[in-house]
Amino acid sequence: MTTAQALLEVQDLKKYFPVQKGVLRRTVGYVKAVDGVSFRLQPGETLGIVGESGCGKSTLARTIMRVLEPTAGKILLDGQDISQLSGKALRRIRRKFQMVFQDPYASLNPRMSVQDIIAEPLVVNGLVAARDIPAVVADLLEKVGLKADDRQRYPHEFSGGQRQRIGIARAIAVQPRLIVADEAVSALDVSIQAQILNLMQGLKQELGLSYVFISHNLAVVRYISDQVGVMYLGHLVELTTKQALYQQPLHPYSEALLSAALEPSRKHKRERILLRGDVPNPAHPPTGCPFHTRCPKVMDVCRQSRPTLREAAPGHWVACHLH
Amino acid sequence: MVMSTPPVEALAANQSAARGRVSKSPFQLALGRFMRHRMAVASVLVLALIVLVSLCAPWLTHWDPSRQDLNSVSLPPSAAHWLGTDANGIDYFARDVYGGRIDLLIGFTDTLLVMAISIVLGGLAGYYGGWVDAVIMRVCDFMFNFPFILLIIVLESIINTSSVWLLIAVIGFTAWPSTTRMIRSLFLSLRESEFVLAARTSGAGAWRIIFRHLLPASLGPIVVNATLQMANLIGAEAALAVIGFGVKSTTPSWGNVLNSSLDYFTLSTEPWAWVPPALLITVTILCINFIGDGLRDAFDPAFDK
Amino acid sequence: MAGYVVRRLFGMIPMLFAITVFVFFMMHMAPGNAIEAMINPRIKDIAALKHQLEVQNGLNLPLPVQYWRWLVNVLHGNFGWSFGQHEPVIELLGPAMYNTLILAVLAEAFILLLGIPIGIWQARRPYSKLDYTVSTVSFVLFSVPFFVFAVFLIYFFAIRWPVFPAQNATGTGPLAGTLLDHVWHALLPAISIALTAHTVYSRYTRGAMLDVARQDYVRTARAKGIREPVIYRKHVFRNARIPLVTQLGFDLGGLLGGAVITEGLFSYQGMGYVTITAVSQRDYPVIMATTLIFAVCVLLGNLVADILNAVVDPRIRYQ
Numbered sequence: 026m027t028t029a030q031a032l033l034e035v036q037d038l039k040k041y042f043p044v045q046k047g048v049l050r051r052t053v054g055y056v057k058a059v060d061g062v063s064f065r066l067q068p069g070e071t072l073g074i075v076g077e078s079g080c081g082k083s084t085l086a087r088t089i090m091r092v093l094e095p096t097a098g099k100i101l102l103d104g105q106d107i108s109q110l111s112g113k114a115l116r117r118i119r120r121k122f123q124m125v126f127q128d129p130y131a132s133l134n135p136r137m138s139v140q141d142i143i144a145e146p147l148v149v150n151g152l153v154a155a156r157d158i159p160a161v162v163a164d165l166l167e168k169v170g171l172k173a174d175d176r177q178r179y180p181h182e183f184s185g186g187q188r189q190r191i192g193i194a195r196a197i198a199v200q201p202r203l204i205v206a207d208e209a210v211s212a213l214d215v216s217i218q219a220q221i222l223n224l225m226q227g228l229k230q231e232l233g234l235s236y237v238f239i240s241h242n243l244a245v246v247r248y249i250s251d252q253v254g255v256m257y258l259g260h261l262v263e264l265t266t267k268q269a270l271y272q273q274p275l276h277p278y279s280e281a282l283l284s285a286a287l288e289p290s291r292k293h294k295r296e297r298i299l300l301r302g303d304v305p306n307p308a309h310p311p312t313g314c315p316f317h318t319r320c321p322k323v324m325d326v327c328r329q330s331r332p333t334l335r336e337a338a339p340g341h342w343v344a345c346h347l348h
Numbered sequence: 349m350v351m352s353t354p355p356v357e358a359l360a361a362n363q364s365a366a367r368g369r370v371s372k373s374p375f376q377l378a379l380g381r382f383m384r385h386r387m388a389v390a391s392v393l394v395l396a397l398i399v400l401v402s403l404c405a406p407w408l409t410h411w412d413p414s415r416q417d418l419n420s421v422s423l424p425p426s427a428a429h430w431l432g433t434d435a436n437g438i439d440y441f442a443r444d445v446y447g448g449r450i451d452l453l454i455g456f457t458d459t460l461l462v463m464a465i466s467i468v469l470g471g472l473a474g475y476y477g478g479w480v481d482a483v484i485m486r487v488c489d490f491m492f493n494f495p496f497i498l499l500i501i502v503l504e505s506i507i508n509t510s511s512v513w514l515l516i517a518v519i520g521f522t523a524w525p526s527t528t529r530m531i532r533s534l535f536l537s538l539r540e541s542e543f544v545l546a547a548r549t550s551g552a553g554a555w556r557i558i559f560r561h562l563l564p565a566s567l568g569p570i571v572v573n574a575t576l577q578m579a580n581l582i583g584a585e586a587a588l589a590v591i592g593f594g595v596k597s598t599t600p601s602w603g604n605v606l607n608s609s610l611d612y613f614t615l616s617t618e619p620w621a622w623v624p625p626a627l628l629i630t631v632t633i634l635c636i637n638f639i640g641d642g643l644r645d646a647f648d649p650a651f652d653k
Numbered sequence: 654m655a656g657y658v659v660r661r662l663f664g665m666i667p668m669l670f671a672i673t674v675f676v677f678f679m680m681h682m683a684p685g686n687a688i689e690a691m692i693n694p695r696i697k698d699i700a701a702l703k704h705q706l707e708v709q710n711g712l713n714l715p716l717p718v719q720y721w722r723w724l725v726n727v728l729h730g731n732f733g734w735s736f737g738q739h740e741p742v743i744e745l746l747g748p749a750m751y752n753t754l755i756l757a758v759l760a761e762a763f764i765l766l767l768g769i770p771i772g773i774w775q776a777r778r779p780y781s782k783l784d785y786t787v788s789t790v791s792f793v794l795f796s797v798p799f800f801v802f803a804v805f806l807i808y809f810f811a812i813r814w815p816v817f818p819a820q821n822a823t824g825t826g827p828l829a830g831t832l833l834d835h836v837w838h839a840l841l842p843a844i845s846i847a848l849t850a851h852t853v854y855s856r857y858t859r860g861a862m863l864d865v866a867r868q869d870y871v872r873t874a875r876a877k878g879i880r881e882p883v884i885y886r887k888h889v890f891r892n893a894r895i896p897l898v899t900q901l902g903f904d905l906g907g908l909l910g911g912a913v914i915t916e917g918l919f920s921y922q923g924m925g926y927v928t929i930t931a932v933s934q935r936d937y938p939v940i941m942a943t944t945l946i947f948a949v950c951v952l953l954g955n956l957v958a959d960i961l962n963a964v965v966d967p968r969i970r971y972q
Contacts, residue, residue: 112366119551132542136374136564146550179374195546379897385788493668493951495915501678502940505932583798590800591917591929606804610918615804616812626801634796641792 030104031065032235033089033122033203038062038108040081040088044308056308058084060259061098062255063334066252068202071229073267075243075282079304081259082239083127086207090124091115095272102332119148123196127208133180133232136328139166139191140176146199166192168231170224186217194222197232205237210245217281222249243286247271252264255279258307258315261334265341275343277322314346362487377493378568378646385491391635398632402448411439413446422618431620435606443600444624450601451632454516454592455582461520462581463574473528474535477557488525497584501593512595515588519581527573534566541565544549568647575640579633586629602629658960665952672948677720677761680937710771723941733938737921737931742942745927750946752822753923755832756839756909756916763847764854764904769897771851773890795852803845803918810841817841822922828881842919846912850904857900861893868892898961906954 039062041055058081066072076082087093089100091107100108107118123146126132133142140162147153153161169190180188189209196204205297206225210218226249228234240246246253253270255263255278263276275282281298300319305311311318317327326346337348372380383389393552401408411429417437425432431440447547473481491499503518539562547557588594589603590610597604602625609615609622707713726733732742736928756770770789775784811819818838828834865871866889874884913925922927924943931939963969 087545088390090549092548116551118551121508122549123568124546124549126542126546128542132546134543134547134561134565138373145547145552149547149550149552150555179372181374181377192546195550199550490671493948493955494672498925498944498947501913501929501932502944503679505935579796586915587799587800591914593929606800610804612812615808619808622804626804630797630801633732633798634793637792637796 031101032070032103033066033237034064034099034101034104034336035089036063036099036101038085038088038100039096040084040093041096054308057310058307059088059310060310061272062256062259062261063098064252064254064261064264066203066235066270068235069229069233070251071238071249073246073253074237074239074240074256075246075253077282077304078241079307080086080256081307082241082256083207086124086205086237086239088235090205091119091121092164106247116149120146120152120199121201122203122205123199123201123207124152125189125192125196125204125206129185129192130156130180130212132192133188135180137179138176139178139183141182142191143195143198150199152199162194165198168190168197168228169194169331170220184217185213185290186220189213189217189221190224193228197228197234200232201234205239207239208241209238211242218245219236225249243282245345255282256337258304258310260315260344262316262345264334264341265319265343269338269341275337275348276316276345277320281321314344381647381648382642385638385642385645387638388645391638391642394631395635395639398448398628398635399452401445402452403446405442405449407410408445409439409442411442412436413442414598420593424618425620431624432618434605435614436620440605440621440624443605444602444628447600447602447605447625448542448628448632450512450595450599451582451585451629452604454512454519454585455578455636456593457516458520458523459574459578461516462524462527462577463570465520465524465568466531469524469533470528471535471558471562474532475554475562477536484528485532488528491522491525492533496521497587500588504593514625515585515595519584523577523581523584527577530571530573531566534561534569538562538565568643572640572644572647575636575643579636579640582629582636583633600625654960654963658956661703661956661959663945665949665956668952669948673724673945674720677723677941678716680940681719690834691912700907709949723938727942727945732942734908735931735939737934737938737939742938745939746924746942746946749922749924749927752835752839752921753912753916753925754908755822755835756842757914757920758841759839760846760850760908760912761837761904763843764851765901767847768851768854769858772855773862773885775855775859776862776866776889776893777885779859784859788856791855792851793853794849799845799849800914800918802848803842803915806841806845807919820920838921842912842915842921846915848910853900854897857896858893861896865889865892875914895962895966898965901957902954902961904954905957906951908928909950909954955969 038059040059041057043052044054044056045052062081062085064072074082074085084093088095089157091100091110092159095108098108099106102118102121105118106296107115110118137145140159143165144153144158145160147158147161159176162176166173166175171187171190171194177181180191183191186345192209209225210221213221222245225236229236236249238246238249247267250267253265253267254261255270255274255276257278263270263274263279265275270279271283273333274283281300284298285300298321300321302319305315305318311328312331313329314320314327314332317323320327330346332344334342334344335348337343405413415438417433420429420433421435421437422439423429423433429439429441431444434443439618469484483629497569498519499522503521504515543565544557544561547561552560585594586601586603586606590607591603592607594603594607595601597608605625606622606629608626609618614621704713711719713720723733729741732746734740735742735745738745771787775787778784807819810817817840819841823830823834823840824838828837862885871884871888874888875881879887912923913928915921916923916925917929924946927939928943930936931943
C-alpha cells in the first residue's frame with residue numbers, strides 16, 4: 026500500500042442486510058455480509074479477493090458496483106466518493122467501472138442480440154452514434170476473440186466461454202478504468218477458464234485496466250492477481266502481495282485455505298490444516314475474532330476482542346492477535 | 349491448475365459449431381415450439397373461425413338478433429329459421445352468431461384492461477419494492493378477500509349497469525389482482541438477475557430496465573396468463589349473464605341466450621335453443637385454454653431439448 | 654400455535670372493516686333506495702310516507718353515522734331487518750348458511766374423491782398413453798364452464814330422467830327438512846361444481862407426486878426393498894399432500910361464501926341465492942350481512958389453509 030492516488034479506495038465499507046420477522050416485518054437483526062472492509066487498488070493492478078462461499082465476496086463486489094446500497098463506509102474512485110451518489114450522477118459515473126458476472130448464462134439477456142447486449146452501455150451513455158454501433162461492436166468482438174459477424178446472433182448460440190467473452194466485451198465497451206469480476210470464470214470448464222483468464226490479462230495490458238477479481242479458487246486468484254485479500258465472514262483478514270501470501274501466509278485462516286488447496290508441484294510441502302466446524306451464521310457472528318470458533322491457534326484474547334488489520338510486515342496486512 | 353496459452357484449435361472448433369446453422373431469434377424458436385402443439389394450432393384455427401363468424405354475422409344471416417316478431421314465436425328449426433325462434437320471435441341462429449361479438453369483445457377488452465392495470469401496478473410494486481409494493485399488495489389482498497362474482501354483482505346493482513362498457517369496466521376492475529401479483533413476483537425475481545444487474549451497472553435507468561429487460565423477459569408468463577385470463581373472463585361474463593347479471597337481456601350474448609332458455613319448457617323441448625350457445629361458450633374457452641397451453645410450451649426453452 | 658391463530662384472527666379485523674366500509678358507502682352512493690322499491694308509487698302523499706319510513710330506518714342520517722349504527726348493531730349480533738323479505742336478517746341467513754354449508758361440504762367431498770384418486774392413478778403411470786389421455790380429458794373438463802355442466806345435468810337428470818331435484822334446497826313429503834332431504838337437493842349442484850373443480854386437484858396431485866417420487870429418500874426406500882404401494886402411501890402421498898391442503902383451505906373459503914352462480918341456477922336457497930335476491934331488491938341490510946359473511950369465510954379459509962399446512966408439514970411451525 027502506497028500513498029499515491031489510488032484508483033479505488035474502499036474505506037471501512039459495510040453492508041448489512043436486515044433480518045425481518047413477523048407480519049409487521051420488524052427488523053430483528055442484521056446479516057453483516059460485509060463488515061468494515063478497507064483496501065486500496067493502484068492503477069494497473071489486480072486485487073484478488075478469496076474466501077469460502079458465504080464470506081461476503083459477492084456482496085462486496087456488488088456494493089462496490091453500487092448495485093447494493095452500502096450501509097456505511099466510503100468508496101473512492103479516482104479520489105471521488107461514489108458511495109453517496111445516486112440517480113443521474115451515479116449513472117454517469119458508472120462508465121468508469123464495469124462488472125463481469127459469474128453466470129455467463131444468466132448475465133446476458135436471452136432476448137437481445139449480441140450487438141444489442143454489447144452496445145447497451147454505449148447506448149445508455151450516449152457514447153456512440155447509432156450508425157457507428159456495428160463497427161464498434163465488431164471491433165469489441167474481435168478484441169475478445171470472437172468474430173465480427175457474431176453480432177447478429179443470440180446468446181443461446183454460444184458456449185459458456187464464448188458468452189463470458191461477450192460479457193467482457195460489454196464491460197470494456199465504455200473504456201472503463203476498473204473492472205470488478207465476480208467469480209468470472211468459476212462457472213466455466215477448467216480449460217476454458219485459462220483462456221478467459223489469459224484474455225483478461227491481455228486486455229489489462231492493452232487497455233490499461235485494473236481488476237478487482239473475486240473468486241473462491243486460490244489458483245485462479247494466484248494466476249491473475251498482484252495483491253490478494255482473504256475474506257472471512259465479512260472481514261478482510263489478510264491483505265498482501267500475491268508472493269507474500271502464497272509463500273508465507275500469516276493469518277491461520279489463510280494458512281488453512283492454502284493448505285487445503287495442495288498442489289502437487291509445490292516445493293516446500295506444508296502440512297494440511299483441517300478446519301473443524303462450519304462457518305458461523307453471519308446473522309449471529311461470534312464475538313471477538315470472527316475466526317476464533319475454528320482457529321487452530323485460538324487464544325483467550327481472540328474470544329474477547331476483534332483484531333484490526335495491521336501491517337505485520339512491510340506491505341503485509343493481517344488481522345490476527347498472533348501478529 | 350496449470351495456466352498456458354489458450355488452445356487455439358479448441359476455441360476455433362467451438363466457434364465454428366455455433367456458426368454451422370442459420371441464426372434463429374428467440375421468437376422463431378418459440379414459434380417452432382408452438383407449432384408442435386397440435387391442439388393449440390387446431391385451436392387457433394377454430395377460434396379464428398368463431399371470431400370470423402361473429403364479425404361476419406350480418407352476411408351469415410339476414411335476421412336481426414334484437415327485432416321481435418310476435419307472429420313467429422317459439423318456432424322449431426326450419427329452412428327460414430335454422431335454429432328456430434325464441435319466445436319473442438327472434439331468430440336463435442342470429443342471436444348465436446351475433447352473441448359471439450359481445451362475449452369476445454368483453455373477453456378481449458377486459459383482458460387488455462386487466463393486463464394494462466397489472467403490468468403498471470405489478471411492475472411498479474416489483475421494480476420499486478418498499479412502500480409502493482406494500483400499498484399495492486395491501487389493495488390486492490383487499491380485492492382477493494372479496495369474492496369476485498359477488499363484487500361484480502354488488503357493483504352492478506350500485507352502478508345499475510346498462511351498457512356493455514360499464515360491465516367491462518366492472519369486470520376489469522375486479523379481475524386484476526391475481527395477474528398483478530404474478531407480474532410483481534416475476535419482476536421481483538428478475539430484478540436480481542445478472543442481466544438486469546448488468547444493465548444497471550451499464551448505467552441504464554429505470555425505464556430502460558423495465559421496458560427493455562424486465563418486460564420482454566416476463567413476456568412469456570404474461571402472455572400465457574393473459575390467455576388464461578381471457579378464458580376466465582369470458583366464462584365469468586357468461587356466468588353472470590346466465591343468472592341475469594350480464595349485459596341487458598335484449599343484447600344478444602351467448603350467456604343471455606342460455607339464460608332465456610332456462611325454463612322447464614325450453615330445456616325439455618327446444619334443445620336447439622340452449623345447446624348451441626352452451627357449446628359455443630365451451631368451445632371458445634377450450635380453444636383459448638389450449639392456445640394458452642401451447643404458448644406455455646412456446647415460451648419454455650426447455651422444450652427444445 | 655394458539656397464539657398465532659389469535660393474532661391472525663385479530664389481523665382480520667382491519668380487512669373486514671375495510672370491506673364493509675367499501676360496500677356500505679358504494680351502496681349508499683347509488684341512486685334510489687329500498688324504500689322507493691318498497692312502497693306503491695300510487696299511494697297519496699308519497700313524499701311524507703317516504704320520509705317517515707326513512708326516519709324510521711335511520712336512512713336520513715349522515716352515512717358515517719349510519720355505518721356506525723350498523724357496526725354497533727352487528728357487534729351486538731343484530732344484522733338488522735330485511736326490507737325485501739320482511740323478517741330479521743339473521744333469520745333469513747340461518748337456513749341459507751345451513752344450505753350453503755351442505756352444498757360446500759358435498760361439493761368439496763366430490764372434488765377430493767374425484768381429483769385425488771385420479772391424480773394418484775396418473776402419477777403411478779406417468780407419461781404413458783393413459784396418463785396423457787386422462788390429462789387431456791381433465792384439461793377439457795377444466796375448460797367447461799360449470800354452468801354448462803349444470804344446464805346439462807339439469808336436462809339429463811332432472812328433465813329427461815327426473816331422478817334428482819333441480820330446484821330448491823329442500824323438498825316436500827315425509828322426509829322434508831331432514832339432512833337426507835338437504836343432501837338430496839344439493840347433489841346435482843355439488844356434482845356440477847365438482848366436475849370442473851376436481852381437475853385442479855388431479856393436476857396438483859399428479860404433479861406433486863411426481864416431484865416427490867424423484868426425491869432421494871424415495872429412491873432410498875425403494876432400494877431398501879419396501880413394496881411399491883407402501884412407498885406411495887407412506888412416502889410419496891404423505892409429502893405430496895402439502896400443496897393440496899393449501900388449495901383445500903382456499904376452496905372451502907370460497908365455497909362456504911356461496912357458489913353464487915350455481916345456487917342461482919338451481920334456485921338453491923343458500924347464501925349466494927339470498928345475495929342475488931337481495932341485490933335485485935336493494936336490500937342493504939342483507940347485502941351487508943352476506944358481504945361480511947363472505948369475507949369472513951374467505952379469510953377463515955386462508956387461515957385454515959395455513960393451519961392445515963402446519964399440521965401436514967412438520968417443517969412449518971408458527972409461533
